[in-house]
Amino acid sequence: MSGFAPDELAAVVGAAHVLTDPDVTERYRTDWTGRRTGRADAVVRPRTTDEVSALLRCCGRAGVAVVVQGGNTGLVGGSVPAVEADGPVVILSTERMTEVGAVDTVEMCVGVQAGATVADVQRAAAAAGCHFGIDLASRDSATAGGIVATNAGGVHVVRHGSTRAQVLGIEAVLADGRVVRRWSPLRKDNVGYDLPGLLAGSEGTLAVITGVLFALGEPRGATAVAIIGCDTADRVFELVAAVRRGGLTVEAAELMTAAGIDLVVAAGARPALRSGPRFQVLIEASGADPADELATVLAAAGVDDAVVEAGPARDLWALRERHTETIAASSATVPVKLDVGIPHRDVDGFLAELEQLSADVGHPCRPVVFGHVADGNLHVNLLDVPDGEQAALAHRVLELVVARGGSVSAEHGIGRDKREWLPVVRDGADVDVMRAIKRAWDPAGQLNPGVLFP
Ligand SMILES: Cc1cc2nc3c(=O)[nH]c(=O)nc-3n(C[C@H](O)[C@H](O)[C@H](O)COP(=O)(O)OP(=O)(O)OC[C@H]3O[C@@H](n4cnc5c(N)ncnc54)[C@H](O)[C@@H]3O)c2cc1C
Numbered sequence: 227m228s229g230f231a232p233d234e235l236a237a238v239v240g241a242a243h244v245l246t247d248p249d250v251t252e253r254y255r256t257d258w259t260g261r262r263t264g265r266a267d268a269v270v271r272p273r274t275t276d277e278v279s280a281l282l283r284c285c286g287r288a289g290v291a292v293v294v295q296g297g298n299t300g301l302v303g304g305s306v307p308a309v310e311a312d313g314p315v316v317i318l319s320t321e322r323m324t325e326v327g328a329v330d331t332v333e334m335c336v337g338v339q340a341g342a343t344v345a346d347v348q349r350a351a352a353a354a355g356c357h358f359g360i361d362l363a364s365r366d367s368a369t370a371g372g373i374v375a376t377n378a379g380g381v382h383v384v385r386h387g388s389t390r391a392q393v394l395g396i397e398a399v400l401a402d403g404r405v406v407r408r409w410s411p412l413r414k415d416n417v418g419y420d421l422p423g424l425l426a427g428s429e430g431t432l433a434v435i436t437g438v439l440f441a442l443g444e445p446r447g448a449t450a451v452a453i454i455g456c457d458t459a460d461r462v463f464e465l466v467a468a469v470r471r472g473g474l475t476v477e478a479a480e481l482m483t484a485a486g487i488d489l490v491v492a493a494g495a496r497p498a499l500r501s502g503p504r505f506q507v508l509i510e511a512s513g514a515d516p517a518d519e520l521a522t523v524l525a526a527a528g529v530d531d532a533v534v535e536a537g538p539a540r541d542l543w544a545l546r547e548r549h550t551e552t553i554a555a556s557s558a559t560v561p562v563k564l565d566v567g568i569p570h571r572d573v574d575g576f577l578a579e580l581e582q583l584s585a586d587v588g589h590p591c592r593p594v595v596f597g598h599v600a601d602g603n604l605h606v607n608l609l610d611v612p613d614g615e616q617a618a619l620a621h622r623v624l625e626l627v628v629a630r631g632g633s634v635s636a637e638h639g640i641g642r643d644k645r646e647w648l649p650v651v652r653d654g655a656d657v658d659v660m661r662a663i664k665r666a667w668d669p670a671g672q673l674n675p676g677v678l679f680p
Pocket residue numbers: 258293294295296297298299300301304305320340361362363364367368369370371372373374375376377378379380381429430431433434435436550551637638641674677
């Protein structure tokens with residue numbers, strides 16, 4: 227076989243699961259932000275690991291590039307092919323690989339197929355009296371394979387770590403069709419390189435993840451949620467520390483700005499505070515009697531602008547969770563979205579520089595920042611920026627981040643959007659090792675070409 231041959235793919239997955247009509251494939255070729263629509267000869271939808279293996283063998287023989295796609299909620303353009311992709315390319319969607327295995331309540335883990343959503347995993351864990359440590363607003367679409375491939379963070383990293391920390395085992399298909407399977411519930415297993423850990427954050431460039439064995443935790447205790455008005459990020463960090471010192475466990479700490487709160491309230495969310503402070507921080511904490519304890523800790527810390535509710539406090543969480551979609555709907559142009567990490571001591575300085583840059587830039591630019599502040603992770607959104615100015619402005623913001631020793635990608639990955647930054651933020655030997663790893667797993671560069679590496 228040479229070149230794209232839909233019949234060979236159809237022989238593996240069935241003709242109904244090789245989609246070639248451009249109208250039908252458009253939703254797979256366009257990313258969640260709507261910023262990127264790529265070119266693909268087909269979308270293939272396997273059901274099993276064996277089918278993935280057979281597909282990759284076919285594509286390898288024919289020189290067809292494979293772009294792996296889970297829920298397509300990624301925000302850096304990694305899940306869709308490039309427009310300028312030369313040569314044949316297929317999108318391999320895991321949307322039919324949705325099985326969730328039985329929860330093992332002795333070993334505290336659950337094995338799932340790569341296309342199971344985060345919400346599926348959460349529900350299975352909860353039904354068995356366990357807790358899954360990852361949660362993010364895209365939970366109903368983002369998949370197990372996708373959160374591993376991006377090493378997604380979300381709102382509970384401060385408590386449980388990122389996705390990599392939840393991965394016990396992995397099943398993945400190499401570009402040549404061989405299957406790598408490490409599938410043990412052991413928490414301690416130091417035999418050789420940590421391949422599951424390496425696949426976490428690999429963004430579809432090393433292998434197609436077909437299954438994940440996730441660690442689960444004990445069910446959470448009672449929780450309470452506070453929204454607190456603050457004038458500085460330094461004050462936010464003081465309060466997070468005070469809540470911990472008060473004996474509570476911090477489950478989440480999310481920063482919102484007045485600009486973001488105004489947008490979500492205008493879109494129908496219920497405001498929490500009567501005043502309009504510069505920042506509002508949402509702190510979720512667990513403990514024996516968390517609402518009372520949280521209120522006591524905040525009062526002792528001198529807080530006079532706060533509301534505290536017993537968990538799950540969905541209305542308070544809605545203020546934070548509605549940010550992403552409201553921002554997308556509120557901008558005159560597709561918003562510039564940057565996911566950055568900033569050292570705690572630099573957050574106030576960075577935010578001041580960002581305000582200044584937005585004011586001075588000489589074209590429309592409305593900054594709306596929010597994020598997982600306890601992890602130093604800010605989502606910088608710049609609204610109304612004219613299309614022709616977006617790349618240059620994003621570059622200037624990332625320069626500010628790098629100058630403060632921050633990360634140009636805290637949790638979303640590099641994808642296609644930030645690949646030019648790889649050699650800026652990682653030194654030569656580091657990038658050489660990454661390229662060598664890529665060659666070892668995918669010698670022909672067949673998987674997600676153009677993602678991660680410039
Ligand atoms: C409303 C909203 C809120 C979000 N909140 C957060 C957040 O709090 N924290 C966070 O980290 N992210 C967040 N995201 C981003 C996104 O949800 C995550 O990056 C998520 O992990 C992507 O999962 P997915 O299944 O949609 O992957 P996709 O978007 O389909 O793919 C993302 C990358 O993973 C690769 N990939 C997908 N599946 C596989 C597989 N089976 N094998 C190998 N590679 C694969 C793709 O090739 C691509 O490079 C949010 C997105 C939205 C839209």
